[in-house]
Amino acid sequence: MVSGPGGVGKGTVCAVLLERHPELWLSRSWTTRPQRPGEADDAYEFVSREEFLARVADDGFLEHAEFLGNFYGTPVPEAPPGRDLILEIDVQGARQVVARDPEAVLIFLEAPSAEEQEARLRRRGDPEDKVAQRLAKAWEEADAGAELGAHRIVNVDVEACADEIYRVILASRSQQGR
Ligand code: 5GP
Numbered sequence: 001m002v003s004g005p006g007g008v009g010k011g012t013v014c015a016v017l018l019e020r021h022p023e024l025w026l027s028r029s030w031t032t033r034p035q036r037p038g039e040a041d042d043a044y045e046f047v048s049r050e051e052f053l054a055r056v057a058d059d060g061f062l063e064h065a066e067f068l069g070n071f072y073g074t075p076v077p078e079a080p081p082g083r084d085l086i087l088e089i090d091v092q093g094a095r096q097v098v099a100r101d102p103e104a105v106l107i108f109l110e111a112p113s114a115e116e117q118e119a120r121l122r123r124r125g126d127p128e129d130k131v132a133q134r135l136a137k138a139w140e141e142a143d144a145g146a147e148l149g150a151h152r153i154v155n156v157d158v159e160a161c162a163d164e165i166y167r168v169i170l171a172s173r174s175q176q177g178r
Contacts, residue, residue: 001087001094002165003145004109005138007121009155010088011043013109016162017086024169025079026086030055033070037125045075063089063096068133084169091144098148105172107165108145110154114138 002010018026031044032052052071056064064073067090074093079085087097097104111117117138121131145152151168155161 001089001097001104001106002109003089003091003094003106003141003150004155005111005117005141006126006134007117007119007124008109008111009120009158009161010109012158013155013161013165014086014088016158017165020162021166023083024086025077025083026088027074027077027079029072029074029087029089030061031070031072033072039124062087062100063093065090065092065096067092068130068137084173091141091148094148094150095144103172103176105168106145106148106150107168108142108150108152109161110142110152112154112156 002014004010014026018024028042029044030047030052032047032049033044035041035043035046049071052064052073055061055073055075060076061073062076064071066072072090072093074087074089074097077085087093089097091108094104094106098106111120114135118131118135121134126134153161153164
């Protein structure tokens with residue numbers, strides 16, 4: 001699982017990781033958040049609250065959480081057997097996954113500085129009130145990540161960060177005897 005505050009570059013790092021290691025399998029989340037201008041159509045499955053809640057009622061999510069007023073969830077994964085599943089989720093979701101599978105590994109990405117994080121949030125076109133809310137939430141998330149024993153990685157360079165995540169995956173495979 002890859003978590004971290006908004007604007008830290010989770011999406012970009014995961015894209016590089018998947019490009020380099022096509023044996024990994026990235027889950028596509030559902031969200032009720034509106035699509036941002038310029039955001040890829042396949043960044044999420046963008047759904048209404050009704051569709052989301054219907055899937056919750058059907059037990060169709062591995063985990064789900066409400067984040068700043070919108071729902072996000074990981075559909076029960078269809079990853080082919082034997083492939084490592086990568087989830088890009090918030091810490092509330094990570095807590096649910098660890099409860100189900102204590103061997104799940106959590107990476108917590110951090111921005112090199114609060115200024116850089118703020119600049120990234122603004123660049124991607126988040127509304128001003130959301131930028132402030134996401135920044136305020138960042139500390140809370142870092143504490144929750146530490147509590148879950150996350151591997152902390154500072155995202156200074158995307159490629160180096162993807163390499164470091166892959167090293168953590170390899171170490172956990174060998175620990176699990178795979
Ligand atoms: P954003 O709106 O910036 O795309 O995402 C907001 C937060 O929700 C981020 O921390 C992101 O990692 C998290 N998130 C994205 N997908 C999921 C999901 O399926 N489950 C959970 N619990 N969080 C998610």
